[in-house]
Amino acid sequence: MEDLTCFVIIGFGKKTSYANGKMRVLDLDETYTLLIKPVFDALNISCYRAIDKNLSGSIDKLMLQEIKNADIALVDISTLNANVMWELGVRHALRPNHTIMICEQEQMGSIPFDVGHFVIHQYTHSDQGIPYKEVERFRAHLTNIIKGVLNQEPKLNDSPVFTFLENELKALEMNITEDASQNEQNPESFASLLDKAEEAKKTKDFSKALKLFGEAKTYAEKNMTLKDNLAFIVSRQALCTYKSKQPNELEALVNAKIILEELQPLQSNDLEVLGLTGAINKRLYELTGDLNYLENAIVSYEKGFQLKQDYYNGINAAFMLYKKTDLLKSQHKPWEDLKLKADYIRNTVLEIALNLEKEPDFSTKEDAIWILLTIAEAYHYKGLDDLMTNYEKKSQDMAKAKNDTFAMSAYSEQKEKIKDLNINFK
Structure with missing residues (x-):
């Protein structure tokens, strides 16, 4: 199996699933790194996604080349990502066999009819992650x-589309790989570009991070297979702008808010966009006292909490509502x-927590x-001070083990803000 390849057709990063009327966020990078790549590595089969390839030339043509030429195509249709479904159709048109389809279990109840009659291998993935036993x-499965699949003799045709188009495809055999030699000259990939940007963000080198995220955005805007990453990239640009505090904290926040407008945050259902919008407006309210920022923070945090019942948006929604309560009390209004x-x-x-x-x-x-x-x-x-102290101690121990100083610092700042509120919380 030394020379075999597998092209993995899968969404990148966290994607939203609406299966069975529920909104969940699935980390498809986790699916790739935990469930897929280790299997192919163990079998000595080269395994990669489009974003793992280099960025020179046309990534669209590169993707078509890989879809056609890979010995195996593994397609994850979880979240019914539009790009993934399109690429699956291309694979079925260009290759007669060795296409393996997988899907997160809960999604199976809402997959399209035309795909449902194929064999689809299921796995469990909750919005909390993939369980160890799974x-x-x-x-193993x-x-x-x-x-x-590799030992089939004779090889079974798993693509009725290819069978129908076989004669037409023969005429195109030599045309789809025209950029292959050019693309192999540059080892940079979209995934590695984002990895470098994330690392710069973690080390608080925000200017470098912004430069790298800007490059990633340019590539994503020009290439169809990368466009569904734009919301993530723009969110990261806004976050790094906000955290940079350059040229000063207030201007940085305003600039971050302007960047996020591209994603229409007040209409968005993206939890990261909503949480970041809430955080920016929260800090703007603290700096300026402008009630519009207070209301925007509440709307964003509450919407994020209502959509997914997540602890981050929820605890911040509660805090901002308490802030508004305190304000109404001071004005002798109903609170x-x-x-x-x-x-x-x-x-x-x-x-929940x-x-x-x-x-x-x-x-x-x-x-x-x-x-x-x-x-x-x-x-x-x-x-409940005893329970609070107990969990502060647990947090401190974990933060020390993980060398995380930021979390405890942020918590201490928030604790002081709570003390300033003139409210009996009990």
């Missing part, structure tokens, strides 16, 4: 599938109903510290 199970709403969201968030902590792989989660700090903040509101 990683083991699916890797996929390994058997690949071995079975009781608003506080009840904030209390309800706060208590719901606490329940405590359930997340109970998950068996909790300590490995990237956001585990933030979940613990959210619990501490919720107990702080409720006046």
Whole structure:
């Protein structure tokens, strides 16, 4: 199997699934890195996505070349990503066999009829991640599938489209690879470009991060297979602008807000866009006292919480509602109903965060510290100081183990802001 290749057709990053009327966010990078690539690596089959290839030449032509020439195409139709479905159709037109389809289990209830009669291998992926046992199970299952596909004699045709178009395709045999030699001269890829940008962001080199995200945006705008990454890139540009505090904090926030306007944040259903919009407006309100920023922060955080019941948007929605409650009290205006709403969201968030902590792989989660700090903040509101202190200690221990100083600093700042509110939270 040394010279075989597998082209993986899959969405990049976190994508939203609306299967069965529920909104969930699935991390398809996790699907690729945990379930797919390790299997092909173990079989010594070269495995890659379009974004892992270099960026010189036309990535659209490169993608078509890989779709046609790869010995195996593995297609993940989870979230019914439009680009993925189109590329699956291209594979079915260009290659008669060795196309493997996989899908997140809950999505199976809403896949298109024309795809549903193919064999589709299912895996479990919740918006909290892929369970450890599922990683083991699916890797073993996929390994058997690949071995079975490669050992077929005679090879089975899994593409009725190719059968129908076979004569027409023969005339195009030599035309689809015209940019191959040019593309192999440059090792840079869209994925590595984003990785470098993310690393610069993590090390707070925001000017470098913005430059790299700008390059990534240019590529994404020009190439159809990358366009569904634009929302992520623009969000990152806004985040890095906001965090840079250049030329000063207020101007940085205003500039970040302008960048986000491209994504129409008040109409968006993207949780990252909503959370970032809330954060920018929250800080703008704190700096300026402009009530429009207060209202925009509440709208964004509440919408994010309503869509997914996530702890981040929820705990921030509660805080901003408490801020508005405090303001109404100071103006001798009715405030009781608003506080009840904030209390309800706060208590719901606490329940959500405590359930997340109970998950068996909790300590490995990237956001585990933030979940613990959210619990501490919720107990702080409720006046349960012993429980608050307990979760602060858990957070400190985890932060020390992960060498994370930012989370605890941000929590301490938030705690001081809560103390400034003239509200009896109990």
